[in-house]
Each structure stands twice: as structure tokens, then as C-alpha cells.
Amino acid sequence: MASWEPVIGLEIHVHLKTRTKMFCRCPVEYAAVPNSNTCPVCLAFPGALPVPNRRAIEDCVKLGLALDCAVAERAVFHRKNYFYPDNPKAYQISQYDEPLCVDGGLTVPTADGEERIGIVRAHLEEDAAKNVHVAASGRIHGATATLVDFNRCGTPLVEIVTAPDIHSADTAKRFLQLLRQTIVELDVSDAELEKGSMRFDVNVSVRPAGSDELRTRTELKNMNSFNFAAKGIEREIARQIRIYEEGGTVDQETLHFDPTNEDSPPLRSKEEAQDYRYFPEPDLVPVHTPRDVVERLRGEIGELPGTRIRRIADTLAFYDADVLVTGGLDQLWAKLVHEGVDPKEAANVLANDFAATGGNPNDVNPAEFAKLIKARPTITRDAFSRGVATSFSGSFVAGVFTEQKAVSDVAELDPVIDRILAANAGQADAYRGGKEGLLGFFVGQVMKETGGKADPRVVSERLREKLGPSTPA
Amino acid sequence: MAITREEVLHVARLARLELSDAEVERFREQLSAILDAVSKVSELDLHGVPPTSHPLDVANVWAEDEPRPCLPLDDVFANAPDRDGELFRTPPA
Structure with missing residues (x-):
């Protein structure tokens, strides 16, 4: 039996952490009164003109630089035309053939080397409004009306498109985890999956191992969980292999996997879906990102998580290094080690006990936390757990917990x-x-x-x- | 460059416009005339001329990321055919 190679590409959308929208100065806020953050531009009143958000442009360039992209000498915004009540202009301002950032890559460290995943582009666009479909009973099916909140309409998004360089569900998951941590550290987005500030689409196809053809792909759309994505990819790979081995053909289709997404996505007919009639946005002039701005932004990028995994894997097992860095815990780990905690013990406590508390590692006093970890073998389990659970509060003092000696008599x-x-x-x-x-x-x-x-x-x-x-x- | 009746109907469908037969014919003629006028440009030798995306020779027009006042809700909904509290109400989509 032939062996098969999966071919996976990702398209990731990230909400930028700007104070205002992409093309107007309405505030970007979660949980504001519906439609209270709107103006003539994002409601598409006639005659209103868009003005790009400088911070959003710089955030996209910074992210592009961290992904090893070239920043275009000239970038242009395009109109992507479609008709749906989540966008009152009947077009989304996006980028088409002249995006801001192109031709990059993200190197994902692995236990036995590394894999570089190509980044085709990273461009800026605006998000759509939030639709809620209401029915007499329940939602979506047999909807009687659609209710629209334009607060999210026009908020800035970066879209990142990878090359079809990923060949396993595990690599896809690890790429996404590393990308997320990179974005968070650049401070351009919260990239919180639960809040929807990072979402992604996955394209999956399979081909005979050793071939370089690209077969028909299916798309898993609007995912917001790494584990869910990995499972969905594995299931889809298995399904396609089964079809080919039975002599069938895979149909190009889109599968929706997000059960919590209340938006029923527009199911346009195939003929219409492809017909976005892109053309340059006549209300906006091109962006020629100044070289000094590019260099300033490049200077703001610290040591990237991928590099740190590699460095920490010299001390710890690769898996531990990966978990610490992608969990945003490695800086605290380094401080604990500096305070004299055994590196492996510090990694275990952070990855298991501390991570489970949901506490912010930046709020931890490393010297006090180190005392608690060092006392662990001599104090009660309960005292240790309670200590970890309060370690990120400002008033944490280890002594309260280290006094509670375990009975070893x-x-x-x-x-x-x-x-x-x-x-x-x-x-x-x-x-x-x-x-x-x-x-x-x-x-x-x-x-x-x-x-x-x-x-x-x-x-x-x-x-x-x-x-x-x-x-x- | 003559465009067909089917092309007019396709574009009308994308814009959710319903056209009478007479309108289809009228727009077919008008759209063909527009394309003819624009295609004049291709009579020129444009080798080495970069495509223009904007008539003004300016770049980098942007604003700082500082919030400005939004519209009061009454103004937001002033022209809305239907609303449901603070939400716009549309036919089911």
C-alpha cells in the first residue's frame, strides 16, 4: 500500500491590540454597549472616508519582521466585495497583490532539529460586524431575523498565510503555539483563543509520499483551539487517505468546526464566493513604510521564543523547554534557577502546578517563590499547593507556607x-x-x-x- | 468591448439588484461603452510603466491611534429601517 504525505497550510487572523479601529478612530473595546463604538466610517454612511491607523501599520510590520518577512517598498489596500449584513460597505478593505509583508518563515524547533515553515504574507485588513441570528425558538436554523452589532466592524486584523509546508497535525499545533507566543511577546495582540482574538483556518490535502503534487484540499474554518485543530487535521487526513485508497476523489469543501461560534458563516455559492472583484481602494493612498521606521521596529524585537526554546533545551529536555517557552513561563523559570532552584524542579512546578493556577508569571516575586519550591520536600502538600495558588499575588510571602512542616516523625x-x-x-x-x-x-x-x-x-x-x-x- | 447579457445579470446578482429586461439591455450598452473608453489606455505603449492605484502622488497618509468621539446611538439608528434595542435588525441572513 502506498504511503501518504499530508500537506497542510494555515491562515491565521489576529486582532491587533490598538486603541482604535483600522480606518476610523472609534475605540476597540470588548463588551461595550452594542453599536456604541461606531461612526460614519464604520457604519458606511455616504461620503465618509477611511484613514489608516498608524499603530496598526507598525504592528503589522513588526510582526512581519519577527516572521522574517520582507517589508514591501509599496503596499496597497484593496476592496474585497461581498454582500452580507456584517459589512455595511458591501466590501472589506483588505490587501491583495501588494501586501505589507511577504516571503518570510517561522522556524519551529523540534526534538531532533528544526522545521522552517514558510510565511507567504502577513497583511492588514478590517474585521466584520458581529451577527446574531435569531429565531422564534433557538438559533440559526429557521432564523427570522439577524441582529447586527457594528462595534467589531472595522477593527484591525493581521492575516498571516503560511506556505503548504506543514506535514503533520503535531507540527501544525506546535507552529501555532510558537506563533501565538511570538505575537504575544511582540505586544501587538492578546492572541487569546477563547476571546477570538486569534482564529485560524486550516487547509489539508494528502499526496503519495515523495511526490510534489498538490491535490484537492479541504478547509477547516474558524478554529480557535490548538488541540481541536490537531484532532480535526488528523481526522481529515485519515478521511482523505481512505477515499483515495478506495479509488475515490476528494471534493473541495469547507468544514466548520467551531461549535461555540454563533456566527453562521455566509454560505455563498461557489461561483459567487470566488468573485470578490478586488480592486485598489480609491479612498486610500499607498503605504511606503519608511526605512527608519522599519529599523526602529526591528530594534524593538527581543530574543524570539523559537530561539529561547533552542537555548533552554541545552539545560532541560526539549519537551520541557518547549512547554516553558510557549507557555510564557521561561523568564520566571530562569529567575527561579538564578535563585538556586534545581532547573528540572523549577520547570516541573511551573509547567504543572503554576500553570494550572492561571496566574500571571510576571506578578511573581521569584525570590519568595524560590523559597517555597526549595521547602517543598519538608512542608505539607496542602501548604505547597496553597502557596503556589497565591504566589502571583503581590503580598505573597513564602514563610507563611514553609512553616507548615510535614509530619515526618x-x-x-x-x-x-x-x-x-x-x-x-x-x-x-x-x-x-x-x-x-x-x-x-x-x-x-x-x-x-x-x-x-x-x-x-x-x-x-x-x-x-x-x-x-x-x-x- | 461588448459585454454579454449574462455578465450583466451576474454583476446584478452580486449586488443583489433585480433588473427588468429593458434595464439589462440598457446597462449592457452602458457598461460596454465604459469598458471601451477605459480600454483606450491599452492602445498606448505602457511597457515599464508601473500600475497606478491612486491618482494622487502621495503616500503614507495615516492617523495616530487616539480615540475620537463616536456617534450617539440615536444618530447611529436614525436611518435604520429596523432595530432591536441597541442592535440593527435585518431580514434573516
Whole structure:
């Protein structure tokens, strides 16, 4: 049987963090009163004229530079014509054949090297309004009206298009994670998936391994979860391979995967969908990004996350380095290591315990947090957890938690252990008969009995001694 | 450059316009005349001339990212045929 190679390309939309919209000076705010952030430009009143947002142009250039793109000597805005009530002008101002940034790439570090994913373009455009389709009962199906909030209409977006250089769902996911962290660090966007400030479309096709043809692709549209995207890609790859192996053909189609997206996307007929009648926006003049601006923006870009993963992977396992950097935790990690915490222990605490709290690593006092981590083996589990959960509050002091020593005194623990063993004689026999995993059960019982205050290492030691060897019959 | 009846109908559909037969014919003639006038340009030798996207020889017109007042809601909805509280109401899309 032939083996197949997946070919994946991504199109990512990112909301810029500007104060005002792309072509008018209405504020960009989440959760404002509907239609309160609108004006003649974004409502398309006759005669209103767009004026580009300088910050948005600079943010797009900065992002393009971080993605190793060339900044165009001359960039032009185009009108993309379509008819739908999310856009009162009946066209979106976007970019077409003269985008702001072209021909870049993002290098994704991997466990055994790196993969460079080409960036075809990064351009500026405006977002559309938010539509809610209402029906007598429920939504979308059998809608009786569409309600429109133009607050989002005209807010600035950067669209990033990759080359079809990605060949696995895992690489797609890791590319997206690295891209997201890069965008966040450049401070051009929150890139928050849940808030919809980063969304992406995925194009998937497969071809016989070793060939360089591009077969019919399907599009997974409007995704906002990396794991969801990876699963969707894997499912789609498997579906296409099955079709080809059964002698069939793949149809070009668009699959919508986002169950939380209340927007029912315009299902235009194929003939209309392709007919956007792009033409240069006559109300806007070209952008010739000044070279000194390009150089200033280049100077503002720090060490990029991809480079840091590579550097930190010299100290830690690649996987740990990847998790720390793409989770935005590596700077705190470096400070903890500087305070004398074991690098691997610091990585574990950050990636597991700290990440679960949702706390902002920038709010942590590294010296105090380091004291807590170093005291971990001698304090109660509960004290450690509570310490981590408050580590990012301004008033955090490690001493409150490091005073809560775990009970490691055998004389105090033995009676509890004996009681637990007596009460669970059946499990004790099962352990001796080879069910070694039951040790965890006994440790758990002792921890429960002591209100989480026992030192689990001492408890395990005592239990092993008292239970004797665990040998299968 | 004559354009066809089908092309007129296609463009009308994209713009959600309903045209009578007489209008289709009238626009077919007018649109053909416009294309003829514009195609005059291709009689010139334009080798090496970059395409013009704007008649003015200016670039880099932009504004600082500073919020300005928006329209009061009453003005926002002044011309709206229908509204539902603070939202515009349209036929189902």
C-alpha cells in the first residue's frame, strides 16, 4: 500500500491590540454597549472616508519582521466585495497583490532539529460586524431575523498565510503555539483563543509520499483551539487517505468546526464566493513604510521564543523547554534557577502546578517563590499547593507556607499507618500478592487520615517496610 | 468591448439588484461603452510603466491611534429601517 504525505497550510487572523479601529478612530473595546463604538466610517454612511491607523501599520510590520518577512517598498489596500449584513460597505478593505509583508518563515524547533515553515504574507485588513441570528425558538436554523452589532466592524486584523509546508497535525499545533507566543511577546495582540482574538483556518490535502503534487484540499474554518485543530487535521487526513485508497476523489469543501461560534458563516455559492472583484481602494493612498521606521521596529524585537526554546533545551529536555517557552513561563523559570532552584524542579512546578493556577508569571516575586519550591520536600502538600495558588499575588510571602512542616516523625506516623493497614487487611494481602500499585492507595489513606500533613516520602518508606515485599504468586 | 447579457445579470446578482429586461439591455450598452473608453489606455505603449492605484502622488497618509468621539446611538439608528434595542435588525441572513 502506498504511503501518504499530508500537506497542510494555515491562515491565521489576529486582532491587533490598538486603541482604535483600522480606518476610523472609534475605540476597540470588548463588551461595550452594542453599536456604541461606531461612526460614519464604520457604519458606511455616504461620503465618509477611511484613514489608516498608524499603530496598526507598525504592528503589522513588526510582526512581519519577527516572521522574517520582507517589508514591501509599496503596499496597497484593496476592496474585497461581498454582500452580507456584517459589512455595511458591501466590501472589506483588505490587501491583495501588494501586501505589507511577504516571503518570510517561522522556524519551529523540534526534538531532533528544526522545521522552517514558510510565511507567504502577513497583511492588514478590517474585521466584520458581529451577527446574531435569531429565531422564534433557538438559533440559526429557521432564523427570522439577524441582529447586527457594528462595534467589531472595522477593527484591525493581521492575516498571516503560511506556505503548504506543514506535514503533520503535531507540527501544525506546535507552529501555532510558537506563533501565538511570538505575537504575544511582540505586544501587538492578546492572541487569546477563547476571546477570538486569534482564529485560524486550516487547509489539508494528502499526496503519495515523495511526490510534489498538490491535490484537492479541504478547509477547516474558524478554529480557535490548538488541540481541536490537531484532532480535526488528523481526522481529515485519515478521511482523505481512505477515499483515495478506495479509488475515490476528494471534493473541495469547507468544514466548520467551531461549535461555540454563533456566527453562521455566509454560505455563498461557489461561483459567487470566488468573485470578490478586488480592486485598489480609491479612498486610500499607498503605504511606503519608511526605512527608519522599519529599523526602529526591528530594534524593538527581543530574543524570539523559537530561539529561547533552542537555548533552554541545552539545560532541560526539549519537551520541557518547549512547554516553558510557549507557555510564557521561561523568564520566571530562569529567575527561579538564578535563585538556586534545581532547573528540572523549577520547570516541573511551573509547567504543572503554576500553570494550572492561571496566574500571571510576571506578578511573581521569584525570590519568595524560590523559597517555597526549595521547602517543598519538608512542608505539607496542602501548604505547597496553597502557596503556589497565591504566589502571583503581590503580598505573597513564602514563610507563611514553609512553616507548615510535614509530619515526618515516625513515632507519630506509625500508629496511623498501623491503623490503616489493620482496617484494609484485604488490600494489604493483595499488595503482598503482587499488586504493587496499591501502595499509592495506602499513602493516600494515610494522607487523608493526617489531613494532608504527613510527609509522603516517609509514609511510603514505612508502608513498604511494614507490608513487606510485593511478589506475584 | 461588448459585454454579454449574462455578465450583466451576474454583476446584478452580486449586488443583489433585480433588473427588468429593458434595464439589462440598457446597462449592457452602458457598461460596454465604459469598458471601451477605459480600454483606450491599452492602445498606448505602457511597457515599464508601473500600475497606478491612486491618482494622487502621495503616500503614507495615516492617523495616530487616539480615540475620537463616536456617534450617539440615536444618530447611529436614525436611518435604520429596523432595530432591536441597541442592535440593527435585518431580514434573516
